[in-house]
Each structure stands twice: as structure tokens, then as C-alpha cells.
Amino acid sequence: MKLCAQKDTLALPTVTVQEKPIFSGEQIDQSDEDLLRQQPATHVGEILAQSTGVFVKSFGGGSSATTSIRGGSAEHTRVLWNGLPIENPMLGQLDFSLLPAIFIDEVAVHYGGNTATWGNGAIGGTVQLDNKTDWQKKNLIAQYTATNGAFGLAQQGLKIGYGNEKFQFINRIFHQKAENDFTYFISENLPRRQQTNAATKQWGSLQEFHYKITPRQTLNAYFWYQTVDRQLPPHAAQNQSVAFQVDETKRLSADWQYAGDDWLIKAQTAWYEEDLRYVDSLSGIDDLSRFNTLLGQFTGTKNIGQIHRLTMGLQNTFYQANTDLYEDGVTQNRIAIWLDWKTKWKKLSLELSVRQEWQDEKRLPLVPSFGAVYRPWKWATFRGRVSRNYRSPNLNALYYFPTGNPDLLPESGWSRELGLDIHFIKASNWTGSYSITGFRRDIKNWIRWILPEGSFSYAPTNIVAVKSEGIEHRLDLTGEAKNTIIKVSFGYNQLRSIHKKSIARPQIAAGSQLVYTPKQQFFSTLKINHHAALLIFQHRFTGEVSTLNNHTLPGYHLSDLTLGYLLKTKRWQHQLSLRINNLWNKNYRVLERRGMPGRHLSFSLNTRLF
């Protein structure tokens, strides 16, 4: 994890404009690239849970993984893959368990609302998933990972390609299966219960093509295919389940960009098709839902002099979705235009963004965002952001038959945050940084499914108002000695996310914390490299949460340990690692009625050509 401080200034390049936003008045957790490679995770949800302040709702191997950032719902997390949104428009969210870690090179979490920059739904935060192109790589590109572990886990990943300074062709293939037949704790005087009907089987392929047409022009294309077949286990208060779910995903995207001396234009297009089939023969259910997304985006950036940068963006998104839950197939077209102005004056950097979006013929709220970064000393940076944000209703809320409501309003409100980053002056062999961020967010028209008075069918309604406020701490330390590197990262979040008014049904009391929203989260990583040996110790604490059934799940501590050894030959690097999950064999629950596995092991081999 890196702190936001690394990206907090508006460094305007003198030769070419970089494509990624380089300004931030917000808190960012960025995945440690080495850590990702050294500790292969199954899916992106695991990465987020292990090393960021994102609360991931999941009940172990094979289950779905949805996020809550700063007390937002899963629909308040914007997810971008190479800059383009990939959420399921029917649900307005993404299941992170469907994103194989091997398909992603970089993961960054931008905390807080910033709809003006990131688009619809960026209320709690934004998760950026990127594939990195390394033009220094030449000839053969190869990486193979294999993991075998408890509960029938067998996972293989292969990244193989060929490239030179003009083009790169990379193919990533992923296969994983697991029985997930772990046992879990019920009570002291009862035997552990074994998880059943929890097997998963998935494979996928990501084809990448990168072509540097000229030194200033590049063309990138991606095709992502994935199929996931997973059984859905019974919960702890359910005797059996025979349900299963099959997800099939196709994502095709391409982008072209041209970088001038002081300007950059980028055109992107994407087409996604996703099928979700849910079958429960015990209940006689066999439902298929499908959506298509067609997306086009154009951005242009221009440096004006040495201190100003203007960016303009235009995005058109077309959704088509069908399910038995809709009366007919539905379509939706969204057009968004945004402007962004950045400037830097001595130690002060400013950013002003504004976005206007139309959903079919309906104009959504105009959302501005203003950020400032002030660095009075080399070792300290102050930052802040104020933004208006929104999330328009997902397709299910609009078109679910018969109670979907096409007149639903978008959820909207204001967010503000203030932060301080401190970079420790390098003393002896240690460097470090600390950051603290305080934030507050007020959202009105929060959509809930309720049973209206006199009605017999749940209906989505703009009924809830939520206030979220909290403080986030991050501390990173790196020490180097002869043949030894020690990295330590800590994160601690305090969060109060409450309903502002009472509601009869669902039963919500004014001032109550949102369900599955911990008031406290702590996460830490200790990583020691000594010669060829590697030790990674991760510990996290999740505070108690309330549940949908008006119960409370106690907080829990959880630790994982990875031991690795690196073998290097002239061109190859092999890493063998042993990972002990739930090191202290804790009994804990992330979700009510969902048992979690105790201590379990996995072995990994990671071989790559360098």
C-alpha cells in the first residue's frame, strides 16, 4: 500500500502529457505491486480485504465479494477497468470475486465521493483496476503461478506474451477450482459444521494487444472472457442447498491515444456482455439475466503554459438488459460530459471539475468537485476536497416488474474531506509516511426496497438519508539494511455512518449505524525480505457490525502469514511460498449465518521470466 502523498502534486510534464490523473485531494490506497506478485490472491476482493481500508462482504472461498467504502453500499463503489466502468448495470455493483487477481496489474482505491471525476456511483470511493504496459519488456514475456491449498483449492495462472518496442501481445489464462468444504464453528458443545455445496470452478482468459504506432501514438486492445460456475452453500441456519450460479463474462475494449507536446487525446470503446444464471432445483428456480454494455469515451487534455491543465471528457454508455424480472427487455442510454481544470501555483495545487450527465432524456444533477493540495514544507502536505456526488438508480430499481419505479431520483449529496500527509525525513535507513484524513458525507434520496403501506410487494423508494463521517490513518515505514528490507504498513479507519431519520419498514431507527458497516477497521502488513527469504505477516481487525436480521456480529482479529523463498537463475525467477490463512485459527463471521474457515494452508509457485 502506498499513501496518497506520492500523487498529491500537480507535476506538469514538460514534454508529453500523462494520461492518468496526477492530482489528488483524496485518500488513496494503492496495491503494492511486489506484494501482489509475491502473494497470489484468488480475486481482487481478497486484495482489497487484505491490504486496503475497504470492507469486503464475503463469506469465504467461492462466495460473492462486494465492497463498502466509507460506509457506502456496494453500489457506491465505482469500478474502472483501464479507465472504463465495468459494474453490472442491473445491480449497480460489481462482484469482486469475479475479477481474477492475475488479470490485473494495479489496484488503487480512491476514497470518498468524486462523481465529477469518476462518474456515476462514485460516492463511497472508486476502485481503479489497470493493466500495465511495460515497453521495456522485449521478446518473450512469461509468468506462471500455481497454488494448491486446503479445501481442494487448485489454481493455475499463465501470463505469456511476446513484445518489442513496437508491440506487445500478452495472453493471461486462469483456471481455478475448489471444493470449499471447510468446517466452521457453531458453538462450544457442538461439532464443527462442514460447508457443503460450495464448490467453484472457473476459468478465464485475457488477451492484450498493445501497439505503439508512433512514439506518440498507442493502440491497446483487450478481450476478457471468463466463466464461473459456483455452487451456493447453505447458510448455518439452513440444512441444505443445491443452488448454483453460472456467470459468463465477455469484455472487449480498445483505446487509442495520441500525446502531443502539451496535449493528449484518448478515445476508448468497450463492449461487455454478461450472463448470470441462477438455478435452485429445490425451489424450482432457473433464472437467467443478461446485460450488454456499449461504451464510448473521449478525453482531451491540454496544458496551458506551465501551470494550467484543462481536460474535457465525453462518454456515452448504452445498456441493454433482460431478465424474467422485467416486463420487457430494457435499454438505457447515458451521456456524460465533464471538464476538469488543474493548476499549480508555487506550493498550492488546485483542481476544479464539473460533470453533467443525462440518463435517457433525464438530466442528472450537475456535480462539481473542488480539490486543493498545499505543500508548505517538503515533509508535509495538506489536502482537501469538496464535491457533490450522485448515483442514479440501477436498472432493477427502475424496471423490476411490477414495482420498479422509473421516476426514482438519483441518490445525491455532498462530500468533504481534509487530510494531512507527513513524509518522514530519511533517517539512517528508514523512511516513512503518515497520513490522516477526516471526512463527512451527506446523502439524501438513498434508495431502499421497502414494503409500502397497504402494498404486498417490495418497491424501491428514495427514502433514506445517511450521514457518514470518519477518520482514516495510514502509516508506512520502510527500512533497509544489508540484504534486508523491512516494510510495515498500518491503516486504521473510524467510521460513523448513520441513518438521519427513522423508517418503519425496513425497521430503521434514526441515528443507527448502517448494517454491515464496521465502526472500526484496522489493517497492517509486515513484509521482510532477507536475502532470498520472504516473510509477510498481515493482521486486520474488523469491528462489530449489525445485520439485516437485527443482530450484531462481534468484531474479530484475523492474521495471515506467508513464508517464501526466491530462486533466481539467469533469466528466470521462481518463488515458492507457503501461506497460512487465519493463523490463530479464529472463529469469526463476516456475514450473519455464514461460517468462515479456520486455519488453513496453501502452497504457491510463481515463476517468471525477467
Next chain:
Amino acid sequence: MTKLFTLLLLLISLGVNGQIYFEDEVTTGEFINDSSPEAGFTFDNLFFPNTYDADFDFWTGWAISATTDVTTAGFMNQYSAISGEGASGTPAYAVSFASPESYITLDLDQTSGMLTIPSMQVNNSTYTYLSMRDGDSFAKKFGGETGNDPDFFLLTIKTYLENDLQDSILFYLADYRFEDNSEDYLVDEWTKIEFPNVVVDSVTFGLSSSDNGMFGMNTPAYFCADEFGNPLVLNVKDNTLSGITLVNTLASSELIIKSDLDKIADYQIFGLHGQAIQKGKINRGEQYLSVDNLPVGKYWIRVQQDGLQWIEGFVKMN
């Protein structure tokens, strides 16, 4: 009450001394829910209201069923009783989705007045029973993870007269509140519920459970009902025999009836449960019927001749 009582003519409906059955509506394996254009079902002057959305197959109220599936879990099998048949082995029964409540009332299109329902039979639906026994995606199995949770599924029956609550009857369709878990039970047989001896004009049925969440009750809100025994309906519209007059509606030892009929007719006196207590013949002219042997209370007298009938209520006094 007395005013109302004396104003109404009486009719013992087709179900007198019998019960409401649903066999004429469905055959084994079938169910009826789409009650359109009627918003419900009428049986012997009892109205079972139902709201049904055919497009979405969503409903609340009452359906009539003779489905027999006792093994399939889930709402796709929402019309089956866990016994696979109606009470007393008959094929058909009523299923109520009491979300949030269901009720029965007099069929106001044909009837006005009051009714008594001395008893009815109830049972769990297969959907609810299996959900409580095994749990499902939304609801817990009763007893919870350890088997010790004090769960219950309660049917509350309330009777009303002119919107005034007359009585409240509690019946546990499942009860896991016992210290000894071996006593925990789920109702899987038709069980007779005796009603207090009251006159009513509507009955409501509410379901409650120990398994609740933010969105209300997790346990599927279904129960099955059958054999509404001896419903006695007071009716002014179906009095078809004219020429009879009840002279005294308050009687201590004798009931005085005046008959203008040309020939002898039959009479019967019924108690509140519809049970026949006394019978005899009515001649032309004024008749004195002894009611000395009747306990104090409310009664009905019915006179029949050639398929026509006349009914009125009276009160036996000290």
C-alpha cells in the same frame, strides 16, 4: 346488539350442520388463484378476499388448492399443504398468504348480517413448513444453528363485529420455545381450532414469527385452512317463505309464532354453533312453542315449506 339481532332475518346457509369444503373448485393437483374479475372467492356466503396480479403471479389473501407436493421447497410450491391433502382426507383446501394479514367476511353482495364459525382446521403450507424445518436463502431453520433458538410461528385469529374486536385466538403452527428440544414441533397435520361462542361479521388471520429482519418476517407468511365448520350466517336476502311472524323475540318459556300458511310446515331451532336443538311442526294460526328446556342465550328458528324458508333469531330469557 339486540337491535341488530332483532332487525335481521335469519338464514342458516347451505353449510348449516355441515362445513365449507372447497372440492367443487379444484381437482387434485390444481389450484386457483386468479380470481378475476372477482377479488376473491365466495363459499356459502363467506367471502375469502384475494388480490392477484396475473402478470407477476403475485398475490395476497386466499387461494384454493388441491396440490399435493409435500417435498418441494420454495415459493414455487406455495399452494401446497404439508399434509398433501385437505382436512379429513379431502383433496381441496384454502391457502392464505397473510402478508401482512388475511381475512374472511360475509359476502356483502349477497348477505348482510353476522356469522359464527364454531371451528376451522389449519395446517402449515409445504413452503413454510420446509423453510422452518430446513431454512432457506432468507429464513432460518427453526432452532437456529444450535437447535436451541426459541423460535415460533404463530397464527393469531381475531374476530370482529361491527369493527369491534370480539376475541383473539392464538395457535402456534410451530413452537420451538421448549426447554427440552425434543418437545419442539412443527404442525404437519390438520388441526381443529375451536372458536369461542361469539357472533361476528369478519375474521382476520395474522402470522408472526421469531425470525424477523429489517424487512419484516423472514418466515414465509402462509398457512392453510379447511373445514370452516358449521358457519351460521344471518341473512335478510334469502328469506323466501312469507306468512310467518315471530310475535316475541324475547322468550322465557314459550315462543309465539303466527302462521298464515295454508298447510303445515316444519320448524327447527338452532344454537349459535348451528347445532339443531329442537324441531317440530307449525300449523296455521298462532303457535306456542315451549322453550323451557333451552338454556338462556341466543337462538334461531327456521321454518321450511316446499323448499322455501324463513328464519329469525330470538333470545331465551330466565
